[in-house]
Amino acid sequence: MNAAQIAQKAEGLGPWFQNLDLCGVATAPGHFLGDYPADKFARFAHLVPEDLTGKSVLDIGCNAGFYSFEMRRRGAARVLGIDTDARYLAQARFAAEVLDMSGVEFRQTGVYDVGALGERFDLVIFMGVLYHLRHPLLALDLIREHVADDLMLFQTLTRGPDSVAVQAPDYDFSEDAHFQRPDWPRMAFVEHEWAHDWTNWWVPNRAGVEAMLRASGFAVESGPADEVYLCRTAEVPFAKYGPHAVYPSQGDAAR
Numbered sequence: 001m002n003a004a005q006i007a008q009k010a011e012g013l014g015p016w017f018q019n020l021d022l023c024g025v026a027t028a029p030g031h032f033l034g035d036y037p038a039d040k041f042a043r044f045a046h047l048v049p050e051d052l053t054g055k056s057v058l059d060i061g062c063n064a065g066f067y068s069f070e071m072r073r074r075g076a077a078r079v080l081g082i083d084t085d086a087r088y089l090a091q092a093r094f095a096a097e098v099l100d101m102s103g104v105e106f107r108q109t110g111v112y113d114v115g116a117l118g119e120r121f122d123l124v125i126f127m128g129v130l131y132h133l134r135h136p137l138l139a140l141d142l143i144r145e146h147v148a149d150d151l152m153l154f155q156t157l158t159r160g161p162d163s164v165a166v167q168a169p170d171y172d173f174s175e176d177a178h179f180q181r182p183d184w185p186r187m188a189f190v191e192h193e194w195a196h197d198w199t200n201w202w203v204p205n206r207a208g209v210e211a212m213l214r215a216s217g218f219a220v221e222s223g224p225a226d227e228v229y230l231c232r233t234a235e236v237p238f239a240k241y242g243p244h245a246v247y248p249s250q251g252d253a254a255r
């Protein structure tokens, strides 16, 4: 396929969210974040193991496949990209063909259905999806339970301070001051739209992101760099967390 044919096909598959370089043809040259995601990747690429030889990768919310292709370039033996949007998957499949990316598979399914994949992965990529979900903690729990075997590369939109409040293990019922702190773990709920996009549901602060990761069984290994974390699977720190938590009956719980 020559450049004119690639450009024509790419235009027919548009609009693109990710700006891929398809043999000199840029798929989203006017992206509001610049050369996205290449510019972003350059700011956090050092978090990702450079050599993924023989590893398996699951890219959840893969879009047009930018991160799937980058992980394959780092030597991953198997890369599966999943997304709920068929239009993005058509872009990803076309890009794989142009870039001659064998070993990368794309499948239409969503994060709530990762259990049905029946497979665990050395590296799960979960970038730019959490804030689009109505049930973000459920998604993290499902990833931890069913597909994450070791590492997770994670990003979510965040707003608020960079500082993280130190949390006491417990607080008295009447204490309120900690709730007023902007660096207390919190997540803003988007009832209508955010950034002209009704698919946005939640905007956490940094403390909220890190607390949710811990609560779902992910230890932050490095980051954040440009909102991106490299996490490793870990035990959930308290019995109340995780899909198998057993809650005390109301009479047993301290109120």
Ligand SMILES: C[S@@+](CC[C@H](N)C(=O)[O-])C[C@H]1O[C@@H](n2cnc3c(N)ncnc32)[C@H](O)[C@@H]1O
Binding pocket: 017, 018, 037, 060, 061, 062, 063, 064, 066, 082, 083, 084, 085, 088, 109, 110, 111, 112, 126, 127, 128, 129, 132, 133
């Ligand atoms: C903001 S884009 C991020 C794309 C890519 N991961 C990145 O960081 O550039 C969000 C992507 O998540 C996909 N998505 C939304 N809800 C999803 C779900 N429940 N399961 C899997 N993917 C989903 C969208 O179709 C879209 O491709």
